[in-house]
Amino acid sequence: MVAMLLITGVPALPETTNETITSYYLQPSKIPSVRSYMLWNGSFPANLTALSICYRLRLHYFRPDVTVFSYRDESGSEILTDHNRRGMQVEVMEYNVRVTTNIVTPLMYWASFCTIIDADAGRLAVFFNGKLMKEEWFVPGPQKLSQAGGTVVLGQDQDSLAGGFDPAQSYCGEITDLQVHSYALTDTQVVQVMSCSPGLYVPPGDVINWRTATWTFGEDYKTKL
Ligand SMILES: [Ca+2]
Secondary structure: OHHHHHHHOOOOOOOOOOOOOOEEEEOOOOOOOOOOOEEEOOOOOOOOOEEEEEEEEEEEEOOOOOEEEEEEOOOOOEEEEEOOOOOOEEEEHHHOEEEEOOOOOOEOOEEEEEEEEEOOOOEEEEEEOOEEEEEEEOOOOOOOOOOOOOEEEEOOOOOEOOEOOOHHHOOEEEEEEEEEEOOOOOHHHHHHHHOOOOOOOOOOOOOEEOOOOOEEEOOOEEEEO
């Protein structure tokens, strides 16, 4: 009987890639600071009319504002996500859109968020752990969401290009699997992106793909595999 089991072997496991995904922990010291940040080394495409921003995070500490994703360009246009204690918020300054949600980001638990901005349709949608939690409509227009030379910083709010940080708006926690797309993901794709199942980290971002993106770090961070 034992031999039979050995011969037949263990049941086939689901396909896994054995691939590890890196996460970064900003401010392990818990000290609010302008010196902890991740500056994306890539160049953001200009003239986008849609954008999908997905990531998973584990928040360790609330600050008055908890900036996770911050885009800014020379025109002063900003796109940012804020996970403060009142609820996750999204700002798209080019369209004067500020969406507040009642999603209070859990402390010390991994949670996934996707923000879909579609300026052609005038739709902004926020998904939390794979579920559509907030949908707001705004007046579409010719304004583009991005311009040449735009910078992306994680963990700090850019009041100037790659700078103008404020400790009270900084992020203390972990982040992984940031995928930024130059188009609006469908609701079905969002669910796939947010799935933790191996092999379902698709589609990777065509603007920022976490697996290949490189970053410039400030101080006070840890890399986790
Ligand atoms: Ca600020």
